[in-house]
Amino acid sequence: MTQRPLYERAYEAAHMHWRSAGMLIAYSAQNQDATVMPSYVVLASFATELYLKTIFYIEAREEATKLKEHSLADIYQKLGQDSRDSVRGYFRYLLPRYFPAPSSVPKVGAFAEANAFTTDFDDTLQMMSDAFLTFRYWYQKGSNAPYPWAAQVVRHAVNRRIIDLVPGLRGDQRSLSLVDEPRLTSAQSLDLSIYKSEDFAVRQPPYEAAYFAAEGNWAAAEVLYYQLHEGAGFVLYSYAMLACLAVELYLKSLIHFEDKAHERTGKRKAKTKSLCELYEMLSREDRRAIRQYFNSQSRKFAPRPISDLVPGDLGSLARDKVITYDFDGTLGWISEAFADFRYAFEHPHSLVVLPTYQTLRDALRKRILELAPELDKLQA
Numbered sequence: 420m421t422q423r424p425l426y427e428r429a430y431e432a433a434h435m436h437w438r439s440a441g442m443l444i445a446y447s448a449q450n451q452d453a454t455v456m457p458s459y460v461v462l463a464s465f466a467t468e469l470y471l472k473t474i475f476y477i478e479a480r481e482e483a484t485k486l487k488e489h490s491l492a493d494i495y496q497k498l499g500q501d502s503r504d505s506v507r508g509y510f511r512y513l514l515p516r517y518f519p520a521p522s523s524v525p526k527v528g529a530f531a532e533a534n535a536f537t538t539d540f541d542d543t544l545q546m547m548s549d550a551f552l553t554f555r556y557w558y559q560k561g562s563n564a565p566y567p568w569a570a571q572v573v574r575h576a577v578n579r580r581i582i583d584l585v586p587g588l589r590g591d592q593r594s595l596s597l598v599d600e601p602r603l604t605s606a607q608s609l610d611l612s613i614y615k616s617e618d619f620a621v622r623q624p625p626y627e628a629a630y631f632a633a634e635g636n637w638a639a640a641e642v643l644y645y646q647l648h649e650g651a652g653f654v655l656y657s658y659a660m661l662a663c664l665a666v667e668l669y670l671k672s673l674i675h676f677e678d679k680a681h682e683r684t685g686k687r688k689a690k691t692k693s694l695c696e697l698y699e700m701l702s703r704e705d706r707r708a709i710r711q712y713f714n715s716q717s718r719k720f721a722p723r724p725i726s727d728l729v730p731g732d733l734g735s736l737a738r739d740k741v742i743t744y745d746f747d748g749t750l751g752w753i754s755e756a757f758a759d760f761r762y763a764f765e766h767p768h769s770l771v772v773l774p775t776y777q778t779l780r781d782a783l784r785k786r787i788l789e790l791a792p793e794l795d796k797l798q799a
Contacts, residue, residue, distance in 0.1 A: 424476070425476045425764075425765075426473050426476035426477045426585070427588070428764035428765075429469050429472050429473045429476055429764055430469075430470070430473040430581060430588055431764065432469050432656065432762075432763065432764040433466045433467075433468075433469030433470045433472075433473060434466070434653075435653040435654070435656055435657065436462050436463075436465055436466035436469065436656065436657050437462075437463065437466040437470075437574065438653060438654075439462055439643055439653070439654045439656075439657035439658075440459050440462035440463040440466060440657070442642060442643060442646055442654065443455045443456075443458055443459040443462065443639055443642060443643075444456075444459050446642050447459070452638075454634070454635045454638050454639075455635060455638055455639035455642060457554040457555075457557045457632070457635060457636070458554075458635065458636050458639030458640075458661050458664075459639070460550050460554040460566065460567070460570070461550070461551055461554050461555055461660075461661075461664075462657050462660070462661075463547075463570050463571070463574070464491070464547045464548075464550045464551040464554070464567070464570065465551055465660075465761060466574065467491060467547055467570065467573055467574045467577060468489060468491055468494065468551070469764075470574060470577040470578055470581065471491060471494040471495060471498070471577055472494060473581055474498050474502050474506075474577065474580060474581060474584065475494060475497055475498060477581070477584050477585060478498065478499050478502065478584075489548075489551070490548045491544050491545075491547050491548040491573075492541070492544050492545050492548050493548075495544060502580055502584075505579075505580045505583065506573075506576050506577055506579075506580050507540050507576075509575070509576035509577075509579045509580065510540045510543075510569075510572055510573060510576040511540070512576075513572050513575050513576055513579075514538055514569065514572050517569070517571065517572050517575075518569075537568070537569065538569065540573070543567055543568075543569045543570065543572070543573055544573060546566075546567040546570075547567045547570050547573060550566075550567050550570075555664055556632070557632065558623075558628035558629055558631065558632040558668075559628070624675070624679065625675040625678075625679075626672045626673070626675035626676035626678075626679060626787075626791065627672075627791075627794060629668050629669075629671045629672035629675055630668075630669070630672040630787055630791075630794055631794075632668050633665045633666075633667075633668035633669045633671075633672060634665075636661045636662075636664045636665040636668065637661075637662070637665040637780060639661050640658050640661040640662040640665060640776075643657055643658040643661070644658055655760075656760045656761075656763055659756055659760040659776075660756075660757055660760050660761060662753075662776040662780070663694075663753055663756045663757040663760070663776075664757060665776075665780060666694060666753055666776065666779060666780055666783065667694055667697065667757075669780065669783035669784060669787060670694060670697040670698060670701070670783060671697065672787055673701055673705060673783070673786065673787055673790075674697065674700050674701065676787070676790055676791055677701065677702055677705070680790070693754050694750055694751075694753060694754035695750055695751055695754050698750060705786055705790075708786050708789070709782045709783060709786050710746050710782075712781070712782040712785055712786070713744075713746050713749075713778055713779060713782040714744075714746060716778050716781065716782070717744030717746075717775075717778055718744075744775060744778065746779075749775045749778075749779055750779065753775075753776065753779065
């Protein structure tokens with residue numbers, strides 16, 4: 420079976436993440452819940468990275484190699500001059516159609532001045548480049564994390580250029596429909612009080628801030644998980660990304676709590692990407708408690724083919740895989756999954772699905788609340 424061109428697969432993956440981001444912003448607007456907004460920014464920024472890479476792959480054709488850059492500004496500069504001019508021109512054309520008057524600009528509310536609305540293309544592109552990292556760890560910056568208000572205009576401009584280059588992508592049944600365009604303006608009235616004030620991250624203990632950031636990402640993952648079981652299989656990759664990120668932040672919350680409890684004068688560096696390394700940083704007592712709870716819950720489940728739990732064609736990618744509930748295996752796999760599910764389109768036939776996020780998340784959360792029960796009260 421002939422594999423589709425890289426640009427087609429990148430485009431489809433970009434739209435999967437974009438539609439997932441749209442589900443989160445719709446959920447926020449409908450429920451007046453800003454908890455999932457950082458996750459929305461993460462997915463929207465990453466989707467735009469893949470849209471830009473789609474143009475690069477289209478222009479490179481057979482000479483295309485997997486682009487390692489992640490900065491949107493750097494990827495943009497690698498595009499041909501015609502594409503750069505086209506994207507910038509579409510941005511200028513579309514901006515007043517998204518925000519036709521000052522009253523249509525989303526209200527900053529309690530955000531810091533750093534989040535003032537900007538109509539500059541280069542500034543927006545740089546903010547989106549930064550957002551994928553800063554909004555994964557927004558609790559460290561609080562309201563000082565710059566919010567790319569015009570992100571959707573950039574995405575729309577880039578997508579216009581893609582359709583100019585390959586008109587068939589729009590009507591190709593193998594690609595996802597572009598009809599539903601999530602709009603930031605649909606959440607103008609959203610209460611953004613979660614971001615509180617400029618010194619939010621300073622006033623809130625690190626373990627508490629990391630815990631609530633983990634809860635926000637998990638809440639966003641659950642919004643997508645519900646859609647997954649409603650038949651929206653395209654959200655699987657975004658769900659997996661956010662679930663992995665939540666697990667990372669729960670582990671970091673525990674590390675911060677241990678530092679506070681033991682009154683360590685120097686904070687341990689928890690910036691490593693490996694969940695296995697983060698887990699090993701925990702005390703022996705915490706590791707034992709997490710593992711015991713995980714094992715006690717895992718015994719309730721019998722091994723099942725993964726394809727039974729993944730809808731449609733996505734299940735066929737894991738046809739020969741079986742769900743296991745080995746703690747070390749689960750932690751190790753989830754440690755790699757954040758990257759694997761972002762760039763699954765680059766190696767679609769090697770995708771491994773191991774949906775044991777819930778059990779691991781429950782074990783970590785249970786241990787956190789045993790050590791800091793006040794977090795449960797604050798959340799209520």
